Amino acid sequence: MSENQSPLLKLHDISKSYFEHGQQRVVLNSVRLAVNRGEFVALLGSSGSGKTTLLNLIGGIDTPDSGSIVIDGNELTRLSDSARTRFRRRHVGMVFQLFNLIPTLTVWENVLLPAELEGTVDSALRDHAAALLERVGLSDRHDTFPDRLSGGEQQRVALARALAHEPLVVLADEPTGNLDAENSQRVLALLLELTREAGRTLLMATHDHEIARQASRVCRLHAGALTAQPASAAALSTP
């Protein structure tokens, strides 16, 4: 990170805990992180380490118990639920492990959904969405409903949906976790290619060290704490 460049995303002392059977379980403990524009940060950690929770907090679909999250100068933790939602649909793209396409919308409608909810669909956005679908190889499936697509195809639609409204940051939670090896590779390649080309910032939760190897930076979550590692070191240390 150069000294004169302010980070796009800044997490300051983020803590989050849940209550289970009357017992407090700390998931994140004073997590700090700064991510620059265009950076690809891999979040490594075993199952239950808090990767998804951290992405949910950054995406504003969950709120931390304490600490602050700032994206592009907007302090998410100070925003109301409604303002956070509006921020999310304008500036955040999300890719989930289980694709989470809306079953009642076609491929095309799924891709346009965030912009449609915002009410900002115009011809430029349509062209962009069409180009994205072309890039993910689904230009002939605009009117198809998700239940007619394979897992790999569904995740490629999800990629197009995450990028169509040109977000500041893309959050991907184990995006290949539910795909076979061939589809995993294809989806990953597309995700990296599309975010890099557009200069998008990408945060990806994964426990795949091979994927982490391609990140510009790797952060490891363990026992609620986040430790930053160079990509090569991360790849070498197996949990």
Next chain:
Amino acid sequence: MIRAVVCRLAYRALQRRILQSALFIFSIVAGVALVVGVDVAAESARRAFALSAASLQGNATHEIIGGPSGVPTALYRTLRVELGIRTAAPVVQSTVRAGANGLTLTLLGIDPFAESQMRQYLAEAAVSGVTGVSSQVLLRLLTEPNTVLVSESVAARLGVAPGDTFELATTQNRRRVTLAGTIRPWNDLSRQALASLVIADIATAQEFLGAPGVLTRIDLILADAQTLAHIQAALPPGVIVRPAESNRQTLQQLSDSFTLNLQALSLLALVVGMFLVYNIMSFSVVQRRVQIGMLRAIGATRRQLFASILLEAFVFGVAGTALGVAAGYFLGGFLVGAVTRTITDLYYRVEVQALTLSTFTIAKGVLTGLAASVGAALLPAVSATRVTAASALRSADAEQATRTRVDVAAAAGLAALAAGYVLTQLQTRSLFVGLGALFLILMGSILFTPAALLLLMRAVQPVSGLLFGTLGRIAPRAVVRSLSRTGVAVAALALAVSVIVGVSVMIGSFRGTVTAWIDGALAADVYITAPSSGLLETTNIDPSLATLLQAAPGVAHVATARSVPALAPDYPELPPVNLVAISTDPQQVTPARRFVWLAVEQDRLWEAMRDGAIIVTESFAYRRQITPEANTLTLLTDQGPRSFPIIGVFYHYGTDQGIVLMADAVYRGLYADPWVSSFALFLSDETRSEEVIENVRRLVADQGLSVQGTRALRTEVFAIFDRAFNITAALRSLVAIVAFIGILSALMALQLDQKRTLGTMRALGLTAGQLWRLTFLVTGLMGLAAGLFALPIGLLLARLLIDVINVRAFGWTFAYIVTAGSLLQAVVIALVAALAAGVYPAWRVARLAPAEAIRNE
């Protein structure tokens, strides 16, 4: 057999679905409570009437009755002295008003010495604390004029003690009587029996009623047919002997159609409840698809799964049924007032002392509750057995199966409609068959609902997309995607709203027809009647009052009518005929009278009637299958049986038992009956009617007669009309409440079903406000669909109610009147019900934490 582990799994699943379990139980409670409640009310009224009839009838096996002129006292002497029949008891019976508050009681004039074998309550009751009727008291009753006995409870209501006097009144007499003693009932039956009786010696009663030498009837205990034959031979003209039971049975038949219709409506509530149970159980199976698939994979048999689902439904059914029977008993307490009021208004006087919860009613409630619970769970249980481990994870399979079921349901609907249509075409007058046809047609139409919903949502999608954007496109697809839930919920709501439409249009049509009829029927300006105490009870007014009325200022013409029950020997299974003898041309009294058919010119009608012809009402003709070809009626007159030609059948909605109109001169020539029952006054100046009414009221003040202008009478008729339909309207509302709960449960299910999708949409930027809008779009579409589907079904239902059910139940036809307002109202009700039911689910959805909702399962 079901293994414990399967039960344990089911139990744990239930623990997580407390609300669904509660809704299941509520659905059954509501359905069973209505079935039991209506039965309790109807049964209590029936039992109260049976008890009071039995108390009046005592141990009699037969009774001798006459027409309007009654039975001559001399006949009693003939029976005892000439025929040597000792088991005979003379009775004089009439409705009287007692005490300062005008308590309505039945005056029973008896011969105390003939009573010991006939009526048990006199023999066994404790009179004034002394067990058995003491000879001293009986002697007082016989020797002292104007002495009476009442039960302790009646004495308390009148506020009198033995030795006190109180007033007894009829329309032609008013007198103070002395209470000779009080009767203490010895059990509940005798308490009910004595609850509305005032007992006097026969001579006292005859003198008080102004009918010396006339008996109402002679009760008999006959052991052999030979004695019966001897009696028959000794009877004077116009008098018959018949089994004692037949009177009560024919009277009770009067209200049978009324109570059967109520029972059918209550059964409909149970059917709506079944829809809910089906919805809840099928959702429960869908929710547990993965678990069921896993169980199948590790060795649970189809039979075990089938049995476990049914067991679950049975356990809930038991809970719902038990609560439903209890709730039904209390509901019956609320309904009984309305039921007895209507029966008293329309048929016979009845006063319920205690609610009756018969074993039959309990058994009916239990059987219908359990059958509804298990029956509605059958299909979901079958679908549970079809889950395979491989298909369990594919949620689309469940909905695919639903689409297949939509086709099956539509086919079944077609079959039910065809069967219903065939039933309506059967040459029968059976109300049961009519209700069966109605049920089949209603169910057949409802089974089409899911298929129609599918089509409607496809049609509506472009429009809603245009109006509401993405949410507008999502909403109809969400309805279609969860068709297994939405289809049944919309069907249940459509069923309830169609019942509202059908019953409302029927009541509206009836009201409209009655309005038109009464406007034409009430041509006189003032009506003077005795307070009614029942359809077949005669009230006597002194005819000399006519002269007094004719002389009253402002009165141009006085018409009289005499209403009496007359015996029609050709129809022994039907109640006596309501014979009305009129003194004036019916066309003058009712110029706008409409005829179903009339065999003579209208201007020759009165002439023909004065020659002995009669006209009858539509319901009278229906019940006796009178047509222009089969057009005679035989009545038992004081001069023996006489046949009368029927020259017309007219529309009349005053009583569903029908009436016979005869010219007064003809009637007086055949019956030795001096009395009249009502007067109709035609005024010389209608604008002075209030003044004349006040004046006439003063003239008849002593007789306790009711003097009403046309407007007041019209109001009273509609008050009775509205009271008769109050209970129907209440049941209709209860059906709607059950349907409301149904759509609420369906929406809750839908929300659970779409939790992940909604969570994803929240994560992708759907605001809480947009989520509210989406939920209301979905519920609004469901409500709109239910409202739209309910219109044709409701109108069809109204047609069947008017053309089939009402004709068979009451024998009258009326115009089919549909107003745009009532149709719009139905759609609005469905829409508002759905939107209101959507509030809680929308609130829950808006509070949904997206992170929780999209968490990997």
